[in-house]
Amino acid sequence: MSCSRRSFIRGIGGAILVTYPVHRFLAGTLSRQTIVIDNVRYGMLHDETRCIGCKACVVACHNINNVPAGVTRVDIVDNGTWQDQGKTQKQFARKSCQHCDNPPCVEVCPTGASYKDAKTGIVDVDANRCVGCRYCLAACPYHVRFIHPVTKTADKCNFCRDTNLAKGRLPACVAVCPTKALTFGNLDDPDSEIAKAIAGRTVYRSKIHLGTAPKLYHIPGKFGEIPQ
Template sequence: MGVSRRGFIMGIGGAALAANPINRILAEVINPQTLVIGNIRYGMAHDETKCIGCRACILACHRVNKVPAEVTRLDILDNGTYRELNKNSRQFVRKSCQHCDNPPCVAVCPTGASYKDPKTGIVDVHHDRCVGCRYCLAACPYHVRFIHPLSKTADKCNFCRDTNLAAGKPPACVAICPVKALTFGNLDDPDSDIAKLIASKTVYRNKLYLGTSPKLYHIAGKFGEIRG
């Protein structure tokens, strides 16, 4: 049976990928595969032009999810003080799990404890499987995981998956924000608030060059640099 020129070239390329693990890794980064079932892919947006740094979101997260005081699932970082109309203005940026479509923390977990829920796109941890090896902490390029001081297992933001979200309510941080700086919803629903926000505003995401496809979006503040 004859082989076309295109088929011959593709065959050589496939053999090269199989023979070189670096090529395979690059192919996965350049062409990431995302498993989505049920057409739900939760994401969040943080509007830095609205955030006042009150940290109510952090307190709500601790209370609703029973997070010990010495650790946190999210943080609000001061992004600088700037002069505007003869007064000083401060800007803040959210730091929390990005719920990546292609999460490196899942890829390195030796027990399958770290996983991405195929029904929602939420990245989470099976605490009964976690052995506290810290591989996922080292692999996360956003440095948002920690070891829970009581369970000794990896922990992080899971969009209140077991608390508010399970009860049909938005994540605690979203619900409590006094200035509505947070928007949460299904990225794959064009009629959702978050999809409309992303379509109508200029947004940025951190470290896109890594191929992680993060689902935490930011509306940049008016001053200074974007610190990814």
């Protein structure tokens, strides 16, 4: 494939991409917990009542997955400051790939670079097939994809599929979280930690009216509106 072809396709598929700056916070030592990858449907749960906005997850993701400065696979969004019993409280929400069961990014990809892994349910990008056309960026209703500044291909969270998961470890963000605000596991296993957590709490998923069936769940915070 010539560079001119790639430039042409990238140009006609242009979409506005908003990226969020990475704030460098000190991160703890990553956990060595192990998991098994084989014929499961992975999902994640973010507990907004536990998240303190430290962004250790963002730093860990950058370090483990070699994400360049200026772009990020995961961000923690400030959802407002509130008064609770005379004390000021802040609330935060996670912004990252939803790993949809019905991912629109996969449907629009002209080369098959965007795909959903049949064994894990993880939505991923094959950089060798991606031409940087940005169709997937435009199609994603969660606005969590970006063009990698080095490879010039689409990139996003893949649950550390080719780094930590490949070594039998939890995703970097989950392992490093100091307040245990993140839970990761097999949604189809009723005995898994994430399945039990979802079943026992009030949770929400973003933009489910679109039929994307996202696998990123949230335990809502105490204040304000649920972020969309």
